Structures are given as C-alpha cells and as structure tokens.
Amino acid sequence: MYQYDQLDQSIVEQRSAEFRAQVERRLAGSISEAEFKPLRLMNGLYLQLHAYMLRVAIPYGVLSSKQMAKLADIADKYDRGYGHFTTRQNIQFNWPKLIETPDILDDLAGVQMHAIQTSGNCIRNITTDPFAGAAADEEVDPRPLCELLRQWSTLHPEFAYLPRKFKFAITGSAIDRAAIKVHDIGLRLRKGSDNRPLTDIWVGGGQGRTPKVAQLFKQGVALEDLLPYLEAIMRVYNRYGRRDNKYKARIKILLAETGLEKLQEQVEAEFQSLDRTPFVNVAAELQRITENSLTPDYASHNESGELTNNGSVPHPEFDAWKQQNVKPHKVRGYVIAMVSLKPAGGIPGDATSRQMRELAELAVRYSHDELRVTHRQNLVLPHVLERDLFALWQALVEIELAEDNIDLPSDIIACPGLDYCALATARSIPIAQAVSAKIRATEKKTDLGGISVNISGCINACAHHHVANIGVLGLNKGGVENYQLTLGGRNDQNASIGERLGPGVSGDEVPHVIERIIDFYVDVRDAGESLSDTYDRVGKEPFKEAAYV
Template sequence: MYRYDEFDAAFVEGRTAQFADQVKRRLSGELSEDQFRPLRLMNGLYLQLHAYMLRVAVPYGTLNSRQMRKLAHIARTYDRGYGHFTTRQNIQYNWPRLKDIPVILGELASVEMHAIQTSGNCIRNVTTDQFAGAALDEIIDPRPVGEIIRQWSSLHPEFSYLPRKFKIAITGSPNDRAAIRFHDIGLQAAANAAGDVGWEVWVGGGLGRTPMIGKLINSFVPNEHLLAYLESIMRVYNRYGRRDNKYKARIKILVHEEGLETIKGQVEAEFAEVRGGVLTLPSEELDRISAYFEPPAFPSQSATRIDVARELILDPAYGRWLEHNLNSHRQPGYASVTISLKPVGGAPGDATDAQMDVVADLAERYSFDELRVTHEQNLVLPHVAIADLREVYDALVASGLAEGNAGLITDMICCPGLDFCALANARSIPIAQAISHKFAAPERQAEIGDLKIKISGCINACGHHHVGHIGILGVEKKGGELYQITLGGDATQDASVGKILGPGFEADKVPGAIETLVDTYIARRQSADETFIAAYRRLGEAPFKEALYGNG
C-alpha cells in the first residue's frame, strides 16, 4: 500500500500544527464558533447534536494493521471506546473533546493518516471497490489511480472552494461494487479496441433530495489523460455550478439543467486546452505508484477450495459465514473475507476499540497486513488463505464479529440519524436494530436471500436509502417521526433509484411493513433463485403496494 513521501509528511504535519493553533484560539475565546466553523470543517471536524464529531479519511478504503490499531487507540483514549465506519470508507468518532483534537490529529499523522478533505466544499475522500487488487472479476486494480487522484486533488488551489462537496468513486471491475453511478464523477475500468485499459467516465450522479444516476460522458479515457480530463470536468463545474442555492449546487443539477451534450462540449473544449500539458500522467509515474500496490508474494496453497455444503451440515454458523462472507480471489487458494459490522441488534458500522485491535491482529497474521473499509460499512481481510479460514472465523466469533450475513437483509446500511446528527429528522439506528431483531433467524435470512436495506434519517441520504432494494427514509411530520419506504433501488452497474410506495409508517410499524414486503416477494417469486430486486423489476410496485396499503 502507499506510503507517505516527504511532501505528504510535511503537508500533514504542517496542517496539524496549524489547526492546533486554531483550536487553542477557539478554546481561549479569541475565535467565535462562526469564525471557527470553516477552519474545523477543513480538518474533518463537525459539530453534531451532542458533541464534536471527527471524520478520519481512509483513502480508497485501504489501511494496515498499524493504522487500525491507532484507530482503536484513539477510540479507547479520546472517545467512548468505539468508532463508526461510514459509506465513504471513513471512520467517525462521535465524542471527542475539542481540546484533544490536535493530539488526535498528531497521533493519526504518526501512522500516515489525517482528516483533511473529509468535509467542506472540496474533493472528498476517493472511494473504491473493497475487493480492489484481489477480486477474481477485476480488470485492473483501481487503487493506484485512486492514489494519483488523491495527490492531484489534495488542497488543489482551484478546487478548494467548490460550489458544493464533490465525490469521486472508482472501480476496476465490470461488476460495480463502488456505486460509481451515484457519485459526482464515477470511473470504471474499460478496454478499447486495441486492448488498452483506460476509464469510462460517468458524471452527475448523486443522492440527497434529488437522486440522479450519473451519465456516461466519455467511454474511454486513457491513463495518461485522465487527470487532464478530470480537471476539465472540475473547471466546468467550478465555473458554472450554482452558488446561490446549496440544494442546486451539485454537479448533478448542472448536468441535468444544461444537458449532458452541453456539458460535454464545455469539458471537451477545456480538455483540448490542457491535454498533453503538465497534467499528462507519465507511464513511469503510474508504474511507480502501482509498485506500492503490488500484490503480496502469495505462497502456493494445497487447499484451493472449501466444501461449504459440508460445513453447513457440520457447523451451520460457520457454513453460513463461508457462504455469505467470502469473495472469490484472483489467486488460487485464497479468498477475501468480509467482517460484518452488523450483529443482530447492533448499530450498523460500529466497532469497539477491542474489535478493531482483533481485526488488526487478524490482518497482520492472515491477510498480509492489509485491511479494507467497505462503502457498506463493513471491514474486509482481502487476502486470506483458504486453509486459514477456520482460525480467522474462530477469532471473529470470540470478538462478536462472525455474523454470516453479508448481503442479506440484516446487513443494512444506516446513517447515525437523530441519535447524533444535527441535520437528521428521525432516528435511524433503532429502526435498523428493530429490523435486525425481526429477521434475526438465520433460516429466515437464508430463505429471503440477497436483499439490501438502506436507511437514512433525513433527505441528505447518508444511508443511501434511494438505492436500497428496500429504502427507508425518516421524515418529520407534525413533530413526530415517520418513515417512507421505497422499492427498487440499486447501486450496482444496473443502477436504479427506488420509488416511494405510499404514506410513511410510525417507527414501531416499520419492521412489520418490511416483513409484509418480504412475504409478498417470497409468495410471488418465480423460484428461490429469483432475488428481491429481480422480482420487483418483473412484477412492478403494484403487488407490494397493495400488500402494504390495500386497494384503497
């Protein structure tokens, strides 16, 4: 994985010292909260309902055991013993004291981490497929390009004060596990007629109060011109993006209002000016960065497969974990392991300091000292020998991390909601917990199969409810909390935005409503192999709406 060079180290050290002085002036009263706000946001520090919240960047979702142990130490020493992993492949601390923030940032810098550009109207943390560099279906590892984009975008003088925040996602696989079509810019690996690998560029995707699927603006941009093309898009957005209305400030609105062809014409005009200039990416530089992401020297393995059906009989819990939490690896004899942060009744995405330490130990011992954070709020050991799976599982069991539910109904995305967030209209975590209890039985989860529920506590959609097969949105109505249900969302290459079924439900009615939808699906599916999203696309919303609301 990438290691800081001298510039990176000096850059982070300088920013940490600068912010330490700003915090000191805030604590002394020399700076008001209004004066302090833009300064803290530049360093990933938010003011939530009850306390400050610090968001730490995990570029392209990759970290090592030393970094994970540091995250555990920070949770234990400066917070309340846990951290929250987010859909941006970051980690958030919900209870740090302002006086401790400079110390925390110094601790992070000691392991090559920081909180820069995790907030504010700038280019945010670049996200990728959690199985990057390991997946069997991958065309190319996207992380070297992700690192190059990180370097290009960090404190970019032209794009530090954009009309609104800007998010980039990148995947090296034809199977999109990074939700690239719902980002301001999405990049997907592609090959041209000559067999050269480059990038499809999608623009104008996003969620929030106006969910939109990104549009393909260029079907092939080679590596050498990628930065120039991205810069061209950013210049057009920075010039024409609306600054008079924050709800219409994202690039998705610009693309929608002006039309893709108009925007493409502007981008191509910019590109014609900068192409071949200082933004050209030399192949030698790409090779240099790629060397940091070279796969491990995998020892050959005698065990190249595992009999999941047999394990389901001998040890059902272990068999379920094997069935759902493994991803095929490009190296024979290995698998990528998803560590679910969705225990029954838990807060999705949370991990205790002790659990983080255990995961760090497992990564060091069994996964070539490498870890991933997923945009679905789980963790991944990307390179585990099949022969070691049982030992890894047993260690996870002992730490409460062995839930075999990846991709199932209890593997929910959930924002912090009104329990923490000052923007939220309703609670999210208790809804997720109630649904988790409702469908806790492994047999019930297996019967349902692949089903993604995503929950947001407000229209900002941090829980990605728009792209859940079943989405749940908390809204405020007459001082109470109601929950709208959407169906048919999908964040993969078959991208779709869910549709609202009807009036919202009170909190205690939501689990029953979800059960009604699930029962309708099971009764109407063509076979046990037809997934919920496939059945919905075949049947449409009518049978589900009728089941929930009747004919009236």
C-alpha cells in the same frame, strides 16, 4: 497497499500543524465560530447534536493492521472506546474534545493517516471497490488511480471552495461494488484493445433531495488524459455550478439544467485549452505509486492453517458464515473474508476498540496485514488462505464479529440519525436495530439472496436509501417521526432510484412492513430472481397491497 514516502508524510504532518494553529486561534477567541467552521470542516471536524465529531479519512477504504490498531487506540484515548465506519469507507469518532483534535491528527499522521477533506465543499475521500486488487472478476486494479486522484485532489488550490461537496468513486470490474453511478463522478476502469487501461467517465449521479443516476459522459479516456479531463470537468463545475441554493449546487443539477451535450462541449473546450504542464509527471507518478505499493507475497505466506475445517467435521455455523461472507479471490487458494458490523439488533457500522485491535491482529495473522472498509459499513480481510478460514471464523466468533449476514436484509446501512446528527429529522439507528432483530430469523431459514435495506434519518440520504432494494426515509411530520418506504432501487452497474411505495408509517411499524415486503417477494419470485427484478416484473401495486395490510 500504497506506502507514504517522506514527502507524503511531510504534507500530512504540516497539515496537522496548520490545523493545530487554527484550533489555537479559535480557543484564544481570535477567530469566531463562523470563521472557524470552514477551517474545521476541511479537516473533517463537525459540530453535531451533542459534541464534535471527527471524520477520519481511510483513502479508498484500505487500512493496514497498524492503522487499524491506531484507530482502536484513538477510540480509547480520545473517544468512548468505539468508532463508526461510514458509507464513504471512512471512520467517525463521535465524542472528541476540540482541544484534543490536533493531537488525534498527530497520532493519525504517525501511521500515514489524516482527516483532510473529509468534509467541506471540496473533493472528498475517493472510494472504490472494497475487493480491489483481490477480486476474481477484476479487469484493472483501481487502487493506483485512486491514490493518484487522492494526491491530485489533496489541498488543490482551485477546488477547496466548490459550489458543494464532490464525490468520486472508481471501479475496475464489470460488477460495480463501488456504486459509481450515484457519485458526482464515477470512473469505470477497463482494458482497451491493446490491453492498456481506459476509463469511462460517468457524471452527475447523486442522492440527497434530488436523486439521480449518473450519465455516461466520456468513453475510453486514456490514463494520460484522465487527470486533465477531470480537471476540466471540475473547472466547468466550479464556474457554472449553482451557488444560490445549496440544494441545487451539485453537478447533477448543473447537468440536468445545462443538458448533457452542452456540458460535454464546455468540458471539451476547457480540456482542449487546458495547460497540460502540471500533468507532465502523471505517468511517472502513477508508475511510482504502483512500485511503492506493497503486493501480498502469496506464495510465502503463513502456511500454518493449524485449525482448518477440511469438511471432515460438520460445522453448520461455520459453513453458513463461509457461504454468506466469503467471496472468490483472484489467486487460487485464497479468498476474501467479509466481517459484518451488523450484529442482529446492533448499531450498523460500529466497532469497539477491542474488536478493532483484534481485527488488526487477525489481519496480521491471516490477511497480509491488510483490511478494507466497504460502503455498506462492513470490513474485509482481503487476502485469506482458504485453509485458514475456520481459524479466522473461530477468532471472529470470540470477538462477536462472525455474523453471517453479508448482503442480507439485516446487513443494513443506517446513518447516525437523530441520535447524533444535527441535520436529522428522525431516528435511524433504533429503526435499523429493530428491523435487523426482526428479520434475522427469517434470513436464517429462507434463502433470500441479496437484499439491501438502507435507512436514512433525513432527506440528505446519507444512508443511500434511494438506491436500496428497500429504502427507508425518516421524516418529521408535525413533531412525529414518520418513515417513507421506497422499493426497487439499486446501486450496482444497473443503478436505479427506488420508487416511493405509499404513505409513511410509524417507526414501530417499519420492521413489520419490511417483513411483509420480504415475505411477498419470497412468495412471488421466480427462481434466482432478485427483489428488484421481481419488483420490476410485478410492479408496485402488488407490493403495496402486501406491505400495507
């Protein structure tokens, strides 16, 4: 993983000091809340229903053990002993005091972390494949490009006041685990004919009130042209993106209203006339980033593996966890171990400080000091020797993080909803808890394959319900919570927007409706067929009849 040099360290420390001065001006009353709001948002500090919420950046979802341990310390010192991992691979603390937030930022800076641009109408945290650099099917490691984009977008003077927030995602594999087609810009890295990396650029994906799948905007962009081309897209968006209506301000609306061809022409004209001198150092910087990134020394890693289960002793619970939570690694003898933050009946994405601290220790012992955060709000130990898996699993059992439900229906994405969020119109966490508690038993006795269930507490779709196989949207109808269901969405390389199934139901009914949908799918699916494929084959009506008994 990338290691800061003194310059990276300095800019983070300076930004923290700048925010301290802004907080002091607010506390002294010399600036109003209206003036302070854009300043605090640029450092990820929200004012939620009950308290401030600080969103900490985890650039492209990569964490060292030391960083994870520091997050645990922050949870204990400034919050209520837990943190909430998010769909942008970040972490949120729900109860910080305003006066202490500069101290939190100083603590974060001490481990090469920050909260820069985790909110506001700017370029947000770059996200990527949580298996980047480890996946067996990866063509190009996206992390150096992620870091280059992080640096380019950090405090970019032209793009701090965009029409609306702006999200990038990058993948280097044909199987898209980064959901690039539902981002403002999605980048697909691949190898060209001469083995040099090329990038396909997808533009205009997004969720919220007007969900859209991104369109292929430009194919085969060489890395030396990529940053200037992205800068050209950002300038065109900044110039022509709508500012009269925040719900129509994302680039997906600009693309829809302008048309793909015309927008491509505008970007191309900007690209051709762009001053390239700011980018003369990009190739050298990309090389430096690669050289300054620690690569696991696979050969000399811990050989202990003292608690292996070599198959001689049957252990069905371990076998089930391995079957569901362990993925292939590019290096023989290694695997990728996923840690579910979705215990049956638990709060999706939450981890206690004890769990975070123990995970940091496990990463030291078993995963070359490294962890990842996934956009499905889970964690990953990316470089685990296969022979250490049993010991790792036993340690995870000890801290109640051995749930074997990755990619199953109980692996639910849920936004904070009405329990925390000022924008929410309905609860989402209690619904997720009830759903997972109900369907966990079914999962254990039936091979369901991968089914995603995402639950949003308002139309802003922070839980990505539009692209879930089973999406749930909580609304408020006449003062009563009402939940609409969508089916057929997906966020992979074949991304599609789910279709509304029928009338909304009460919160109590949601688990039952989802269970009936899953039961119907199991009854009618062909061998090896996913829920989305079954839905595409049989259509909405049979699912609707089964759901609304």
